[in-house]
Amino acid sequence: MKSRIAYACFLSIIGMVVLSMPSAAAVINIGPGVVLQGTMIEVVDPETDLVAIMNSISDASEQNPFLIKIGPGFFELSGKLLVKPYVHLLGAGPGVTILGGNFGGASISGASALVELASASSSDSDVAISIRYLSIVNNALGDFDSAVALGPVDDFHQIEYVNASATGGVSINVGVYLLNSSGTTSMISNTNAIATGDGVNNYGFYGSNVKGTIIASYGLASGDNATNYGISLKSFAETVVRDSRFLAQGDGGANRGFESISIASPRMENVEALATGIGSTNCGARVASISTLTSEGSIMKGIDSSGTGVSAGLCVDSSSRARIRRSTMEGSTASLDPVGSTSEFRITQSTLIPGSAGTTNGTGSYVCLYSDLFTPGSGSSGADMIEVLDTDCDNSN
Numbered sequence: 001m002k003s004r005i006a007y008a009c010f011l012s013i014i015g016m017v018v019l020s021m022p023s024a025a026a027v028i029n030i031g032p033g034v035v036l037q038g039t040m041i042e043v044v045d046p047e048t049d050l051v052a053i054m055n056s057i058s059d060a061s062e063q064n065p066f067l068i069k070i071g072p073g074f075f076e077l078s079g080k081l082l083v084k085p086y087v088h089l090l091g092a093g094p095g096v097t098i099l100g101g102n103f104g105g106a107s108i109s110g111a112s113a114l115v116e117l118a119s120a121s122s123s124d125s126d127v128a129i130s131i132r133y134l135s136i137v138n139n140a141l142g143d144f145d146s147a148v149a150l151g152p153v154d155d156f157h158q159i160e161y162v163n164a165s166a167t168g169g170v171s172i173n174v175g176v177y178l179l180n181s182s183g184t185t186s187m188i189s190n191t192n193a194i195a196t197g198d199g200v201n202n203y204g205f206y207g208s209n210v211k212g213t214i215i216a217s218y219g220l221a222s223g224d225n226a227t228n229y230g231i232s233l234k235s236f237a238e239t240v241v242r243d244s245r246f247l248a249q250g251d252g253g254a255n256r257g258f259e260s261i262s263i264a265s266p267r268m269e270n271v272e273a274l275a276t277g278i279g280s281t282n283c284g285a286r287v288a289s290i291s292t293l294t295s296e297g298s299i300m301k302g303i304d305s306s307g308t309g310v311s312a313g314l315c316v317d318s319s320s321r322a323r324i325r326r327s328t329m330e331g332s333t334a335s336l337d338p339v340g341s342t343s344e345f346r347i348t349q350s351t352l353i354p355g356s357a358g359t360t361n362g363t364g365s366y367v368c369l370y371s372d373l374f375t376p377g378s379g380s381s382g383a384d385m386i387e388v389l390d391t392d393c394d395n396s397n
Contacts, residue, residue: 039066046073060086077101084119094163100137104144113148114138120156128156139169151177158187165194173197178207184287189215197224205231211238217245226253234262242269251278258285260293267294274302283315294323302331310336330363334361
């Protein structure tokens with residue numbers, strides 16, 4: 001198919017003619033309220049080497065951003081695609097434009113990602129790199145320790161309407177990897193992150209030290225005899241997650257729908273977190289290693305139809321805390337699983353659906369002493385691990 005780009009200067013790249021005209025500005029719309037002037041490259045032939053096109057770009061800048069508009073088809077990447085600062089990728093739709101390849105590395109990092117986003121910044125807080133309306137498929141084929149489809153997502157990065165899937169890592173598979181977003185400019189929306197593999201660690205979303213926002217997205221981690229995380233946020237992460245769904249599933253292992261770990265303090269709003277598997281330890285949501293999880297209007301379920309594993313809606317380890325409002329917790333074993341003697345729950349206006357062990361799979365008592373989710377009342381007892389804040393909480397134990 002003939003290219004529709006009306007550019008004056010020609011670059012020959014792997015047998016495909018790509019036309020470019022840096023002297024004429026194109027309108028680059030990268031989201032609501034964000035319209036830039038820059039240079040556009042349009043790709044319509046699936047045989048085009050996108051890695052070579054990206055490597056050929058040398059003059060992208062905050063004043064001259066590039067848009068690579070990719071048409072329908074499966075585009076086999078010749079290697080890692082490192083998206084440069086001030087370059088934006090736009091496909092014809094997830095499942096319509098597909099970037100595929102076989103790449104990995106020794107750890108969860110950008111070095112293990114098939115599509116890696118370069119570090120970027122913007123003087124006026126505009127989005128410096130965006131990826132929209134396409135799919136990314138990394139099939140590492142068992143050659144690498146870690147397979148990451150897309151990452152790291154950092155400040156000034158925007159991901160929208162993307163399907164990212166990873167499989168084949170010997171140790172770890174990650175759909176979308178987020179790292180060191182210290183501000184709130186990074187945003188992920190309408191994105192599906194999928195990681196699959198037996199006997200390994202699978203993460204739909206994996207985030208370390210991130211703020212920003214995840215909206216209307218889906219994380220799936222699946223594999224038997226594996227440890228599966230729909231989403232795991234760690235190391236001071238303060239991410240806000242809204243209107244999203246996370247599923248961790250597999251038999252004979254451990255499943256966490258939503259995890260807050262290692263001094264993290266994310267917030268979930270209108271989120272469904274589900275963990276399910278036969279003979280597995282299943283936590284709809286898990287809080288561990290001096291972390292806090294705040295939930296508003298969410299559903300947390302841990303389900304094991306065989307009854308052989310410990311499954312709870314919300315699991316909280318020692319020295320970790322949960323702040324829950326207007327949410328539902330359900331587990332085959334119990335609604336709540338206090339894993340340690342210093343686990344702390346504060347729950348209000350919520351529904352606890354008991355399992356085989358009742359409402360809680362641990363010691364502790366319910367007392368209505370806290371006036372809100374964060375400030376204990378004058379009569380509160382530090383010995384109580386589980387505090388129900390008012391009579392609106394339905395706990396039929």
